[in-house]
Amino acid sequence: MRVGVLMGGISSEREISLRSGKEIVENLDKSKYEVVEIVLNSKEELISKVKDIDFALLALHGQFGEDGKVQAVLENLNIPYSGCDTLSSSICMDKDITKKVLKASNIRTARWLCVRNIDEIDYNAIEEFGYPVFVKPNSGGSSVATTRIDKKEGIEEAVKEALKYDREVMIEEYIKGDEITCPVLNGVMLPVLVIKPKSEFFDYTSKYEDGGADEFIIELEENLHKEVEEMALKSYRETKCSVYARVDMIIREGVPYVLELNTLPGMTKNSLFPKSAKGVDISFSKLLDLIIEHSLRER
Known part of the structure; x- marks a missing residue:
């Protein structure tokens, strides 16, 4: 099978x-797949660059990649x-639509407001959230x-x-606490990290530079783990995610x-999804196999 790995793109996360x-x-696994590296530099290139592949393995992030348009x-x-289809992507x-779906589904999420210009800023609502x-x-x-604002x-x-x-x-209420992430593979939650x-929050540097953050599998108290798992899987279902x-x-x-859902989570050596999968003895190579298998079944 000729697998094209789509990467690059036009977003700020290129x-x-x-x-x-x-x-x-x-x-x-090169013994299973003929692997083709496909670097996208513009929207117009997509059709010509994918015409000879059997499967598209998406490593795109942000605009024209994670937003459903490539899908x-x-x-x-x-x-x-x-991964996920056009609608769920x-x-x-x-984030605004995601939180509206979560709220409608009675899934706990921080309060927020969304603005298109500075004239729409509702300072009274923000005061209700409280700073930062x-x-x-x-x-x-x-x-x-992304900026934390204290006043x-x-x-x-x-x-x-x-x-x-x-x-x-989006202007979002600050929930002070421990940040966790819950990878979901084919409707099953993997170990929680x-x-x-x-730094003061999980910013760009923390995510992608060596030593920027400590990330490790955690064993939550039994009832809390059960609630987290229920919320993660319900969020996955209600936003119609797949794979x-x-x-x-x-x-x-x-x-x-729940803060947000990532439909194309990072797949670098520092990324959270592979770290979680490793906790249940799923190697990076095996994880990619499973993503391909589940995606082919879904499509």
């Missing part, structure tokens, strides 16, 4: 995508691809242009900065809150 893609290429093109070309890429708050691009990833005076500038990366900006960033996704949470005083 460099992370390239790193993910190259490590996927290195770890794919839609591949569906029209009848090329099976890895679109839902989870939009996080300001972030609504459809961004990898914590690009009212910083909100407007943070929103302006985030609007450089997206048309909408706790994240201890060296695999990562559900990020914060636990405050024993109470878990």
Whole structure:
């Protein structure tokens, strides 16, 4: 089977995508697959570069990769691809829509508001959240242009900065607690990882630089683990995810809150999903095999 690993792309997360893609290429079983490295530099290249592959293994992040648009093109070309479909990718890429689905499904999440310009900033709502708050691009990833704001005076500038990366900006209640991530593979939650960033939150540097954060499998207290698992799997189902996704949470005083879902989580050597899979003796190479197998069955 001729497997094309799609990487690069046009989003602010291009460099992370390239790193993910190259490590996927290195770890794919060459005895099973004919592996083709496909670096995308523009939207227009996609159709010509994938025409001779049997399967698209997506290592793209952010805009035109994680937002369902590449998936839609591949569906029209009848090329099976890895991970979530067009609809769930679109839902989870939009943090505002994701949180609306979570709220409608009675899944606990931090309070938030979404704005398109500085005139829409509702300072009264933010006061109800209490400071600090996080300001972030609504459809961004990898914590690009994400800022912790400790007082009212910083909100407007943070929103302006985030609007450089997206048309909408989320202002979100700060939930102080322990950050965990719950990888889900084919509807089953893998071991939970706790994240201890060296900086004030799990920012770009913490995620992608060696030593930026301590990340390790954690054994939660039995009832808490059960609640976290139920929330992770319900979030996965309600946003219509398939094959695999990562559900990020914060636990405050024993109470878990869902932050967001990642439908194309990073696949670098520092990435969370492979670390979790390793905890149940699934090697990186085996994890990629399972993603391909489950994706082919799904498509």
